[in-house]
Amino acid sequence: MKDRIKILSVGPYGERRIGGVQYVTNMILNSFLKEKYEFIVLDTTIPIFYHEWRIFRFFLTLQFAARLIFILFRKRPHIMHIHSSNVASFLEKGFLILLCKLFSSTKIILHLHGSRFEFLLKNKPWFRKMVKMVFTMTDAIIILSENFKQLLTNLVGTYNYIIIPHGVDKRLYDETIVERLNDGKVRLSFIGLIGERKGCYELGVAFKKLVAEHNIKNLHLEMVGREEEPGELEAIKNFYERLGILPYVTFYGLKVGHEKIKILKQSDIFVLPSRHDSFGIVNLEAMAAGLPVISTRQGAIPEYLIDGENGFLFEIGDVEALTEKIRILYNNQELREKMGLKNKKKIATFYSFDQILKKYDALYQQVHTGKNQAELNTPFI
CATH class of the missing domain: 3.40.50.2000 (Glycogen Phosphorylase B;)
Incomplete structure (x- = not known):
């Protein structure tokens, strides 16, 4: 049997405190894709304690970093699919992406879910520089809409943006x-x-x-x-x-x-x-x-x-x-x-799961092989 492509999925999982990111990660891991690819999970769910005592969030990030380095050396994934939501999450995931680049040759897919980027991108030059630095370390960037693609292109520049919206079962x-x-x-x-x-x-x-x-x-x-x-x-x-x-x-x-x-x-x-x-x-x-x-x-x-x-x-x-x-x-x-x-x-x-999952399948193949996949060019109307 041919070895399956190993995908390290970094993001929150499970149904407790479920949000948009968990919805997507659960969808992927419970689909036909789990038979085609070997998924390795690094769960970055933030416990309630850290929402109430945010000063300690840095120590949780260090735990995620240590686990990431262990997985990179032990499992040697081909692709890291990393999910980011709000600004704090983006800074944290940017740090993990940097570690992935330093310690492995794993290809990186950054998945942006956040809703509060626009203000910082427009008004904070330091944040734009941070975003550009993170983007240059990725092989593909999943975004949710054409609207967000235009915003990023205008404020940050042109990168390998792939539009994959959410879906429903x-x-x-x-x-x-x-x-x-x-x-x-x-x-x-x-x-x-x-x-x-x-x-x-x-x-x-x-x-x-x-x-x-x-x-x-x-x-x-x-x-x-x-x-x-x-x-x-x-x-x-x-x-x-x-x-x-x-x-x-x-x-x-x-x-x-x-x-x-x-x-x-x-x-x-x-x-x-x-x-x-x-x-x-x-x-x-x-x-x-x-x-x-x-x-x-x-x-x-x-x-x-x-x-x-x-x-x-x-x-x-x-x-x-x-x-x-x-x-x-x-x-x-x-x-x-x-x-x-x-x-x-x-x-x-x-917007059915079947339609959206085909997009993820095509993206994994494109990032792994370097060959363009026609499925990713199908528009959403």
Whole structure:
């Protein structure tokens, strides 16, 4: 049997504290690719302790570095696929990339998931220099959207950027049968980190306007997710209580798998009013469940969510626009269903796991062999 290509996958894993990066790493490791390639995992999940005591984060990075060097010498991987999210993560992963270059001939794929790069790239020359230094050590850079590619090209320069968006396990949504609740309520769902960054305060104000000014009494808000920072969940609940909307809201906490799909399939409208988001993977999940989506013009979101066609877009912090978009869908069940059907079709055509995994397969082959793969040139519309 021919030896398989060894791929060292560096990033967070598992379903605890699951986010966009974990969603991707789990997707790859649980797919047909695990039969084709030999995956070696370096789990860089950040325990809650280090979120609360960030001063000690440096020591955790040193642990990751020691484990990386051990793997490089012991396992000798052909490719390192390393995932980076926020700015702190990028600095950490940049250090690991430098070590990989110093101690091995392993080829490097950097996977950028972060949502807060734009400000630093535009305003901090030191950060641009850091990004260029890291980019020059890579063989390929995975980004999530054409929008981000243009931003990086303009501010950092031209490198081997490969656009691979997130995907959804369409079969899981198709196989999950859920009975609709016939209680007269119209359900508005939100899934994500509970806090300011995901627009939870604006969502509360918009909901208040719908209840108070438009006299809508049968609208219910379903909030799914954990708090992003310690104390944010309690702060949001207190804010909603002061607004007088807490009786109309259910906080479910973190839900994954069939539990999350059930909530989506029992909903009528999905909303993600993020202030910062690189992709908004939960929008794709809502689309797979057949829901119309309301979201902000952030990152890749306008590339798959067309305003007025399969959902609505609005500007960050524009509570009036958010309120109006929810009101339009609340009042028009036919429009909700029409947009939902378009979303299911779009997921099946462009964003299913099967489509996205072919891209990763082609990229691994291209980086390993140096031969261009046609699959990577297929556009996402």
